[in-house]
Amino acid sequence: MIFLTVGTQLPFDRLVELLDGWAARNPDIKIFAQIGDAAYQPQHFEYCAFLNEKEYATAFDGADFILAHAGMGTILSSLMAGKPVVVFPRIAALGEHRNEHQLATCRKLEELKGCYIAYENDELLRLLDNLQSLEGEQISPFASDELLDSLDRFISNDGLPLPTSP
Amino acid sequence: MKTKKVLAVASRGGHFIQLMRLKPLLDRYETTYVSNQAMSGLPRFVRVTDANLDSKARLLLLFCQLLVTCVRVRPDIIISTGAAPGFFALLIGKCIGSRTIWLDSIANAEELSLSGQKVRKYADLWLTQWQELATVDGPEYKGRVL
Numbered sequence: 001m002i003f004l005t006v007g008t009q010l011p012f013d014r015l016v017e018l019l020d021g022w023a024a025r026n027p028d029i030k031i032f033a034q035i036g037d038a039a040y041q042p043q044h045f046e047y048c049a050f051l052n053e054k055e056y057a058t059a060f061d062g063a064d065f066i067l068a069h070a071g072m073g074t075i076l077s078s079l080m081a082g083k084p085v086v087v088f089p090r091i092a093a094l095g096e097h098r099n100e101h102q103l104a105t106c107r108k109l110e111e112l113k114g115c116y117i118a119y120e121n122d123e124l125l126r127l128l129d130n131l132q133s134l135e136g137e138q139i140s141p142f143a144s145d146e147l148l149d150s151l152d153r154f155i156s157n158d159g160l161p162l163p164t165s166p
Numbered sequence: 167m168k169t170k171k172v173l174a175v176a177s178r179g180g181h182f183i184q185l186m187r188l189k190p191l192l193d194r195y196e197t198t199y200v201s202n203q204a205m206s207g208l209p210r211f212v213r214v215t216d217a218n219l220d221s222k223a224r225l226l227l228l229f230c231q232l233l234v235t236c237v238r239v240r241p242d243i244i245i246s247t248g249a250a251p252g253f254f255a256l257l258i259g260k261c262i263g264s265r266t267i268w269l270d271s272i273a274n275a276e277e278l279s280l281s282g283q284k285v286r287k288y289a290d291l292w293l294t295q296w297q298e299l300a301t302v303d304g305p306e307y308k309g310r311v312l
Contacts, residue, residue: 007179053204072273073180076187076312104276108296112312139312143187147269147309152191154267154291155170155243 002131003063004033007071008050011038012096015088018121019067020044022128029131032059065131070102070109070117079114082138086116086127113137169196173241173264175232175255177248178203178216181271184247187311188269198239200232200251214251219280229254236262247271247311253281256288267291272310274299 004019006012016035023031023044031045034056038049051059060066063083068074070089078085089106090096106117114137118124127134142148172195176185182201198210205211214231217224228251236244236258244259245267246252256266268289270282275296277283282305286292292305300307 009179053206070273071180072271073183076180076183079312101273101276105273108275141187142190143311144309147311148188148191150308151188151245151267151269151291152194154265155172155191155195155245 001030001063002065004067006069011036013040079139082136084134084136170242172197173244175200175246175252181248184311249281253285260288265290269293
């Protein structure tokens with residue numbers, strides 16, 4: 001199953017419509033989507049506007065593949081679950097977000113295993129056509145030791161600057 | 167020595183998921199979590215309203231909720247991964263003597279988030295998750311949640 005999520009803040013009709021077109025040609029693949037306050041209503045898969053925490057977990061856990069806007073929450077969740085995630089960034093120039101940070105995020109995440117980025121509509125369709133070849137990458141559930149240790153030093157030292165080591 | 171009290175604040179979604187990736191650290195302290203979405207499985211959790219720059223009234227309500235939370239909890243440390251609730255929490259925290267940490271979201275790879283830029287003067291530790299954005303005057307880079 002493919003689970004599509006566009007987050008909860010803004011709709012993402014271009015992505016929903018692209019997947020709907022693809023779903024019409026691939027009726028054997030089960031798809032479920034959380035599409036927010038979308039204007040476009042998909043014809044070829046089940047969807048809902050918003051999911052609560054539990055419903056979201058059920059849909060997410062049941063999916064073999066995640067398809068999403070470039071939201072770090074979904075990307076991190078997919079990697080933590082070891083599920084391949086196809087990422088389609090919102091483009092602010094098309095009115096899909098307030099600024100182009102999703103494009104910027106994607107450019108930085110290109111090297112990340114288990115995360116497949118499509119910038120253009122036809123790139124997305126190609127990735128969907130080759131879905132079965134996409135592999136997930138399981139990451140640690142927690143932040144890097146470097147970050148955790150730095151924060152712990154700050155907290156355990158009451159937030160005072162540490163003496164620099166000689 | 168008494169366990170330190172930490173207030174860990176993040177908006178729902180990606181901000182909160184990033185915050186939860188610090189859990190092994192936060193578990194070492196008496197941590198109260200704050201978000202604008204119901205979260206199960208956390209012993210100390212405060213839900214606040216969902217607000218952004220589009221609604222002044224909601225922002226005011228959010229500020230009041232965080233003020234009450236900060237005064238009740240009296241945290242030694244406040245840490246946030248963003249966005250609006252974290253900004254207010256750090257601002258209030260500075261006024262009540264907490265030490266504050268801002269960890270800007272990893273989603274902001276080319277420039278710091280708006281709240282991340284504005285929170286600068288209230289953050290004792292002001293962090294970006296991208297080495298390229300770190301400067302000698304801050305923000306600092308000390309690793310990332312990924």
